[in-house]
Amino acid sequence: MSNPVDERSAGEIKAALQSNNQALAFAKIKECLKKANNTPLNIAVTGESGSGKSSFVNGFRGVDDSEENAAPTGCVETTTQVTRYPHPSYPNVTLWDLPGIGTMKFPASQYLTHVGFEKYDFFIIISETRFRENDVLLAKEIGRMGKKFYFARSKVDNDLQAMKRSKKNVNEKEILDQIKRNCIQGLQNAGVASPKVFLVSRFDLHLYDFPLLQQTLEEELPQHKRDVLLFAMPNISLEVINKKKKVFQDQISVYALMSAGGAVVPIPGASVGLDLTLYVSVTIQYMAGFGLDDGSLKRLSASSGVPLANLKSVIASPLALAKITPALISKLLLACTSTAALLAAEEGFRFIPIIGTAVAATLSYKVTESALQTFLDMLAGDAQRVFKKALGVDSSV
Template structure:
């Protein structure tokens, strides 16, 4: 019984709340925010700037996949279109029509694209930012929303300059200087140099840092969880975000156990834990599609290596994962409830918290370890 009391004290200590009722209420709020937070990102710019390619890249979707934003040499985005993240449908990228096109005139653009619906704007250009870009940024400033300038297709500039014996660093600095000079009337805001096909190159990590800095906590976590894994730093941010969810999920598990409904706890624990691991699995880029894409790019058998992990195999075979979790979580909890009919439910909450937290932490660490190995093999360190 002393061990069970220790488990309950640990639950309350981790929650920062005075009693079980308040701890469970706070945890449910945290879990609800993690699962249901909405983030809307608008991508805009003049025709042909590479908006749709960027939209696909940050969703980790190739240009030819079903559900990808259409690309082409002429204007292909003729209407406002949302593209949810494949594994986080509440996070959406909105591909907006080019500013100044036939159906979206400059004077009414802000109203026509339903400006108020987006958390922030990304303005894309393949060369110097034009009058329309600056005008749009001014309107965004007036409405007190954030915007970020992206200069796309950087590889072409670097390749052309190298033919003239100009170094990559010199070319990148010249591009930034030119863009910021062009944007001087806006206070020379930072310009992020992006290569959509290789997000690990140039300034994508700086862009991510800027977005995280400016977003509120709950939306920041949604952004981090949704982005493709393009570096070790990106993976570590994802890992830290999921670690925050472990406490809340474990407390909610304890709360369910305290409810005197036989069998409810195990079923709910299994569903929550399986969903959590599956979300981590996709966010870390360990699904077959993501691994095949990375393996083809570096010409290494990454998919086969990852399948050596028992938890990755279990997640890929969904039924097997549920059965393993049920076996791990069920026995201890049910036995405590049967021994002490009333007080046992409170004690079981502590046991459930400790057991579920242990399972979550172990699984998360293993998925992180496998994802680190993928990054090493893909030379994304």
């Protein structure tokens, strides 16, 4: 779990609160939240000309091929130079569309130097048929230089459709198993030990091996990069949504401690102001992570073909249908009788000598813990319903 506040930052926040510098405490909290979302992750996507690299880049980013910021796709080679494609919601995550090695007059070692090998966290090598000599040479060179690589066999949906047109009774699992076996056998014969091959379709990321690819990347990345990958991933399954929720859930105690620290400041309204700033920042993170912000929903509508209004129709939380502001958060908190009572008690206890601040800090911790858990539950539920709606699944089932 990536902690949004390191020990040094926690000390700075505490010192600011103790010196009654509310503005500095707010600024430090915002800085911590921003820093937690800025760990870089650079993914290189390569392969031979026409293998589907650009489509994969778009699918991974949740972007439709027709969008303005999409990687250009086509029947001919469309990538002639290293091209950077930041994630639309997490700009610290970048997919790099590399020219096909078969289109450049470089040996594999020189190709890697040319494309800036050192900046990538891992490589995904894509082929639409079988992996060829250039793919193997590139994989061996990447491995020799100490980095991870994965093989993605693209457009498997096209293979299945072709088989269905030529045969009446088609066992999809058998066909997919055969495609994977052939890919693995070919790579092993060419000298690649234990190749990791994943069957993918740009238009059906929730099918085939893309979820397994996501799981494998998550397991093999360094700890501080895992959550970065998870939140940049499109919601390809309910399991991914639940994983995101778990990471957010594990961070709530840190935010609650921040809130408790602010409760000791003997200035009317200071604790409430600090908490509202915190709630707004964290809730916006939840929205982005679950793909419920307006930009993410529009991209999902474009890629899934489900009208935006239909996706929004299953959203139950007021948080996901309005701009997140202190006023909205305050309204939701005060609508809950028990939370409103705790807030009033916290404000009163802070001005009681000796024991008052300790009680206020405890109450503030409980209010923040409860509020963020409630908001998280709301938005995770919305994300699950939107995911099912995008797939055409009845959410009531």
